Amino acid sequence: MRASELIEQNNQKREFLTEENEKYYSNLMIYIRTRLSLSEQQSEEVLMEMLEHLIEGQHDGKTARDIFGNDPKGYADEIISQLPPEEKRDLVKFFGQITINLIGWFLVMRSIVILLIGLTQEVDTTEYILPSIILVALILLLVTLGVKVIFALINRSAFDENTNEKMQMIKAGLYGAGGFLVIIVASYFIKDFGPSFEFPWTVSLGIGAILLLISWLMKKSLSYNPSAPY
Amino acid sequence: MTIRSQLLKGILDGCVLAVIEKETVYGYELSRKLQEVGLADVSEGTIYPVLLRLQKNKLIIGKMIPSESGPNRKYYSLTESGKNALNIISEEWNQLSVPINALLLKGEDSNESK
Numbered sequence: 001m002r003a004s005e006l007i008e009q010n011n012q013k014r015e016f017l018t019e020e021n022e023k024y025y026s027n028l029m030i031y032i033r034t035r036l037s038l039s040e041q042q043s044e045e046v047l048m049e050m051l052e053h054l055i056e057g058q059h060d061g062k063t064a065r066d067i068f069g070n071d072p073k074g075y076a077d078e079i080i081s082q083l084p085p086e087e088k089r090d091l092v093k094f095f096g097q098i099t100i101n102l103i104g105w106f107l108v109m110r111s112i113v114i115l116l117i118g119l120t121q122e123v124d125t126t127e128y129i130l131p132s133i134i135l136v137a138l139i140l141l142l143v144t145l146g147v148k149v150i151f152a153l154i155n156r157s158a159f160d161e162n163t164n165e166k167m168q169m170i171k172a173g174l175y176g177a178g179g180f181l182v183i184i185v186a187s188y189f190i191k192d193f194g195p196s197f198e199f200p201w202t203v204s205l206g207i208g209a210i211l212l213l214i215s216w217l218m219k220k221s222l223s224y225n226p227s228a229p230y
Numbered sequence: 231m232t233i234r235s236q237l238l239k240g241i242l243d244g245c246v247l248a249v250i251e252k253e254t255v256y257g258y259e260l261s262r263k264l265q266e267v268g269l270a271d272v273s274e275g276t277i278y279p280v281l282l283r284l285q286k287n288k289l290i291i292g293k294m295i296p297s298e299s300g301p302n303r304k305y306y307s308l309t310e311s312g313k314n315a316l317n318i319i320s321e322e323w324n325q326l327s328v329p330i331n332a333l334l335l336k337g338e339d340s341n342e343s344k
Contacts, residue, residue: 001296009302042285045294045304046278049257052301053274056258068275075275082282 006044016055024064024072025054031076031158034151038083040090046079073159093218099140101215106136107208111201118201125201130194135187142179149175234271244319245269246280247308250290251316256303257281281306289315 010029014022028050032043050068057067068075086094114123150172157163249255249263260281261274284290289312292304308316 001294001302005296006294006302042282045292046282048294048302049281049304050275050278052256052303053258053261055301057274062274067273069273078279079282082279082286084286 001045003040003044006048010044010048010051013051013055016058017051018058018063021054021058021064024068025051027158028068028072028076030154031073032080032083034155034158035080035083036148036151037085038080039086042083046083076158095144097215097218098143100211100218102140102143103136104208104211104215106139107204107211109208111205111208114201114204125199126192126196127199128192128194128196131190131192134190135183138186139183142182146175146179232271238269238271241319241323242272242276242280243284244316244323245272246277246284247289247312247316247319250306251308251313254305254307256305260306284312288312 014025017025029047032038032047035043054064054067057063064072114125117123153168153171157168245264246260249260255263257277258274261272261277264272264277281290281292285292288309290306290308292306294302294304296302
C-alpha cells in the first residue's frame with residue numbers, strides 16, 4: 001500500500017476513535033508526520049499499525065494512555081528514533097516535482113498577467129534569462145524555507161496543551177506575507193541584464209501547462225502525497 | 231523505570247523474535263501473545279519501536295495487507311538473519327540464566343534466613 005492510500009484510510013479510520021483517544025493519537029501523528037526527513041512510507045505504516053491497535057484496544061475497553069503510556073511525546077520520540085530516513089532518490093524526485101509544479105504555475109500566472117494588462121496597454125514580453133532564474137530560485141528557496149518553518153511550528157506545538165492556534169496562524173501568515181514582500185522587492189530591484197528573448201504569453205501558457213501536466217504525472221507515480229500533512 | 235522493565239528492555243527483542251518465529255503475527259496479536267506468556271509488564275505500545283528497530287536491522291520483514299472493510303494489518307516474519315539472531319540470543323540467554331539463577335535464587339534463600 002502506498003503512503004497516500006494509507007493517509008486516506010487513516011483519515012477515515014480516525015473517526016472510530018473516542019474523543020480522548022483521537023486527541024492523543026492525532027498529536028502523535030502530527031508530531032511524527034511533521035518530521036520531513038523520515039521515510040514517509042515507513043512513518044505511515046507504523047501510524048496505521050498504531051491506529052489499528054488503538055481501535056482494537058478501544059473495543060477491549062483500553063485507552064490510548066493504557067496502550068502507549070502517559071508520555072506521548074517521549075513515546076513519539078522513541079518511534080522517530082527508530083524510523084529510517086527518507087531515501088535520497090525519493091527526496092530528489094519529491095523536490096523535482098515541487099520545482100516543476102512551481103515553475104509551471106509561475107509561467108501560467110505570467111501569461112494571465114500579461115493577457116490582463118494587455119487588455120488596456122501594450123506589454124513588453126521580453127524576458128531576461130538571468131534575472132528570471134534568480135527570481136525563480138528565490139521563490140523556491142522561500143517556499144522550501146516556509147514549509148520547514150511551518151512544519152517546525154506544528155511539530156513543536158503538537159503536545160503543547162497551551163498552544164495558541166491564533167498565534168500560530170499569525171506567525172505562519174507573517175512568514176507568508178514577508179516572503180511575498182521579499183519577492184516583490186527583489187523583482188523590482190533586480191535590473192534587467194544579460195541575454196534576453198521574446199516570450200509571448202501564448203508560449204508561456206503552453207510551457208506552463210505542460211510543466212503542470214508533468215508534475216501531476218510525477219505526483220501520481222510517486223508514493224508520496226505532497227499535499228497537506230493532515 | 232522499575233528493575234523489571236529495565237531487565238525486560240534488554241531481552242525484549244529476543245522475546246519478540248521468538249513469538250514471530252512460531253508464526254507470522256501483526257502488532258496487536260504480538261502484544262497479546264507476550265501478555266499471554268506472562269510478560270504483562272510490557273506495555274502494548276513498546277512493541278512498535280522494537281518492531282521498527284528489528285525491521286531496520288533486517289531481522290524481520292513486515293507486509294502491510296490492505297483490506298476493504300476490515301483493518302489493515304502488517305504481518306511480520308523472520309528473515310534468515312533474524313533466525314540466526316534468535317539462535318544467538320537463545321544461546322546467550324541459556325548461558326546467562328543458569329549462573330544467574332544459581333546466584334540470585336541463593337540470595338533469596340539468605341534473605342529469608344535473616
